[in-house]
Amino acid sequence: MRSNYLFTSESVSEGHPDKVSDQISDAIVDLMLAKDPESRVACETMTTTQRVILSGEIRCAPMYDEANEAWAVNGGWAPGAKEEIEKAVRSTVRDIGYEQDGFHWKTLTFENHLHGQSSEIAQGVDASGNKDEGAGDQGIMFGFACDETPDLMPAPLDYSHKILEQLAEDRKSGKAPFLEPDAKSQLSLRYEDGKPVACTAVVVSTQHGKGYDEGEKEAELKAYVKEVVTAILPEGWLSDATEWHINPTGAFEIGGPDGDAGLTGRKIIVDTYGGAAPHGGGAFSGKDPTKVDRSAAYITRYMAKNIVAAGLASRCTIQLAYAIGVSKPLSLYVDTHGTGTVSDEQLETALAGIEKLGGLTPRGIRTHLGLNKAIYRKSAAYGHFGRTADGDHFPWERTDLVDDLKAAVG
Template identity: 35%
Template structure:
């Protein structure tokens, strides 16, 4: 048997997918604070534009009480993540450069009749397929113990959390909220972990960074890679998993 590679990815809080999740979650929290039995099915879409950013809220909500201010909730959630400047893709705080469209109605009567039941006879309003498992791959490494996650997944999440930390604490002030990581772990033929084979990082950054290098994109990218290696990768992945030959790709398209 030959060695096997397994990859997992993670995204930062400012990635569009996570931003949408955060806004929808904030709406759920607000509705439950009004009515503990509220039912919320709200989808969020975000798009940064040259003229204006856009947040679209669509779905169905049923609750006893006045509906919360959906627009305000969306703007606060976006700002909390770091989207407070049109220059970085969106200023969720400003109605001048960011529109919020709300298309939320009450729950469909056809769905509600299957959910509204008496006593303990509660119906379901949706269905889905889920899978997952716990394993002990993280339990041999400091900083990962107690996760019981597949190693590649745990490491990729640790990287994106670190990307957010170095942005918020000023270690890497030129980074921006949107980012992504992927970790590939190599397994020996007997199934044991060999090493981290490849790390891929994509990180949004200030366009003006290259001004520090006389406009040289090549020098800028070399600097970004060095900083990400030092302050993110080597800070997040146990040294025993990083051989000298591991591959690091940072902003692979430049």
């Protein structure tokens, strides 16, 4: 690994069109899991000017009219189910803050093209006879942690998220009424001896009210953004040499789905580690936790974070691989990038042997982390990782595996 370099990561706000789509998809996941913890959901959302379109497949007994033999007969929806789904969509858009002519929670056109889960997919996933529940798909998943921030996350992404979270908080509280929901941030950090020491460039583009692209109003917006960034970054990281690019293109009044179409799953690097670690390629939002794209990515983050929290490494990458319909992972790989206090092979053996992890099967993961709950919409903006474990939310951020790991490696 290089010791001295520049590295950049970006984040996008909850009002970014792709993130609007992610949050809607996860609102549907939460709706189904609240009704049936064994629900199967694969919900894709497209957002554009004054329109939200859902597609995908679900299996949720309370939402399905059993009097129909197939979803294709008339949609298969139990009475009131379609109305509940639409309500969840509109309330999500309202909570984000969209009440604009081009995208308004109350007046947007809504289309629901969800249908029942494929029986051929179900037969691979469901437990039957002597067959344990299998993974919902093949694939590889990565988890990562490092000691660059208190959240054990890569610093450029972690602070990029926090900048946008603060903008959203100030917008909703009324402290910054000139802000609108869509925004992006990006930080370039200088590393020395492998540690971040300075911010060389800040990029923030935020949607704004009318007139905040010129004169005193523009100056007010830029001064506010600088104040937020300065308060969030560690002391000493900003200097006269730092480049600032705040709304560099000029006016940004048209934003969100009205400015650009949004799709579920297009911000997988923002959702994970900002490019500082590998990504297996699968998105998270809109998927129930039988989909290992989601649950295995969470357990690999959990294991990597606990390894770093235990002081067994300052940087850790973990990979798992699965086959559809097969419960046991095909491989487990640990790489501490030369920072480990014990060998990577010892850590692999330790993780494989910790009983509470349930053999890292899909059901074992969900049972240990408590994933069959309506906890996902909160994860769909500002990153799935580096968040605070709070009650049922973000259980993969707990560090309760530290003692088990220390005991396992002696």
